[in-house]
Amino acid sequence: MGVKQVVKGNFATAVAAKLARVDVVPAYPITPSTLFPEQISQYIANGEMDAELLLTESEHSAMSAAIGASAAGARVATATASQGLKLMSEMLFIASGMRLPIVAAIGNRALSAPINIWCDHSDTMAERDSGWMQFYAENNQAALDLMLMAFKIAEDHRVLLPAMVGLDAFVLTHTMEGVDVPLQEEVDEFLPQYKPLYTLDVKNPMTFGSFGTPAHYMEFKYQQWEAMNNARKVIDEVFKEFEEKFGRKYEQVSEYRTDDADIIFITMGSVSGTARAAVDRLREKGIKVGAAKIVVFRPFPHERIREIAKKAKVLAILDRAVSFGMSGPVFADISGSLINEEKRPMLLDFIIGLGGRDITFRDFDEMTEISMKTLEAGKVEEPVHWINLRKELLEGGA
């Protein structure tokens, strides 16, 4: 059993890095993730953590240094958000292509312009093709637990891919919650030292990051594809082992009151708790709704989504990001998962909570109303709806 502490989400990810005995932390400050390097620097200054903190001059260099350190055989963690993740973006693809199991905590924050420091998922969603595994935390406990598990999954030799753990800006990063902080000896048993397959070693020189011509490039990419597919099984194994050791259950997608639901809300991150409360409230009114929370977005949990889709008549998908000219990204991926199913529910996409706009019961009422109308009509007139827009600001132009 661990120790109960009341902590911010950023602290939870930093304490996870400490418990994971991370060797190198390259970092650059950005709101809302800055508390991560601050906390790590405090641990090191107090002699509580034996790690190298590398304070770079940009996020691009932070991820570049992470790549160098990981290739040299170190366990590496960093944290960033929003524009910082965008500046890292080039290097994210290189980290995954070089199969380096770096773990990053991302304080999910909106993208400029206009500049905005509050929560949505635009930053990580824009990196969904970067070859990184993506986990989304609902609360600070999950942020800590998913960070610990991310190392074990990423470093598994069947996977060897980097992983990012998303925690919602401010809603989690800066909010105090009770968290069970595992004991060091428990974590040491769960997460042994990183054993890299290959390292930069003068006794056994190897070339890392070589030039791949058309004769070889596709096979490199196919191996990444296979690794990401392998990760599904490894994630289930690690989630199970974690549950046995620490008593907290994680699933790639977890369901709430879905068994007889006509409408199932699909959520990611901190809004999932609001969704469950909204479901209870709507159930009291006799409306058959349920909720499902996606915890693992990459690799995408196709099978679980198909199972859940079988239960519902409408999937009401909440997207805290938008692909302009398309839809929300979660909607697009769920659509892709279901396209070859013989029977599938109607899919509705709700663009919601961008740039830190609160998501409330009233929004769930609005989404329920649109979903019920769709149910009655038996067909989807318009799949994408923007929820809680301030129409008075839009009328009459800017």
Place this chain on the structure above:
Amino acid sequence: MASDELFVSGHRGCAGCGMATAVRMILQEAGPNTIVANATGCLEVMTTGYPETAWKVPWIHAAFENAAAVASGVDVALKKLGKREGVNILAFAGDGGTFDIGFQALSGMLERGHNITYVVFDNEAYMNTGIQRCSSTPPYASTTTSPAGKVIPGKQGRKKPIANIVAAHDIAYTATATIAYPADLKKKVKKALELNAQGKGPAFIHVFSPCPTGWRYPSEMTVELSRMAVETGIFVLWEQEGPDISNRKVSCPPKEKRKPVEEYFKLQGRFRHLLKMPDKIAEIQKEVDEKCAKLGF
């Protein structure tokens, strides 16, 4: 040369590539206990076509602008893992990856004080992408993005004084070198790595690297051009230990022994248009003479 080369033949460098010769010499001096972090560019492309490699030392390439940052990560990781002792870390990059896109990462590495030797191979343009203008490109050189036209005679503006800017970071060692003087180059590499090993912080070597393809000269003239750049005063050899500029040791021919810059220009296609522009040649000659005079030559 010795049979225990660490940068070996079979790579796809152009005949007469100044950089390839420099890399070979540097690794001869650095020895097998060396890790190289390499920026994107000709050097990476020509030496690591999978599944082959020309490198017999551990070598890592990640991207164009970040050799200094990748090397920094290797440095701290080895330190943490207890494997840093006795290992040299070299960062290799071209002029584009150093003067321009990699400048920020380089400055960060220098400020943080890593015991790394950063070597820039300066062929004065973006050669790997097809000879485009860079901040390293000298005045009036014709490149594919600063062509010598009827109105504009090649590159406008000066060459960024990279080694001076680096030395201004108050680092352990800054030097310039060319393959025309191999003993000098190797001595500078040795000094840089010794200071790294003593924990004195970063070292930087600016290696002037003629490129027959980009400069349009016969490939057998690389060494001669390297020498002529020094003999004309266009490229000045110097080294400086520590931050004190009064410690700078400069090696430059005196005015009466310096060759005219025109001799250097007329060997290269990139300056051919200048031969019909004596005023431009006089302008460069004046600048070179003033620069050398300031250095006491």
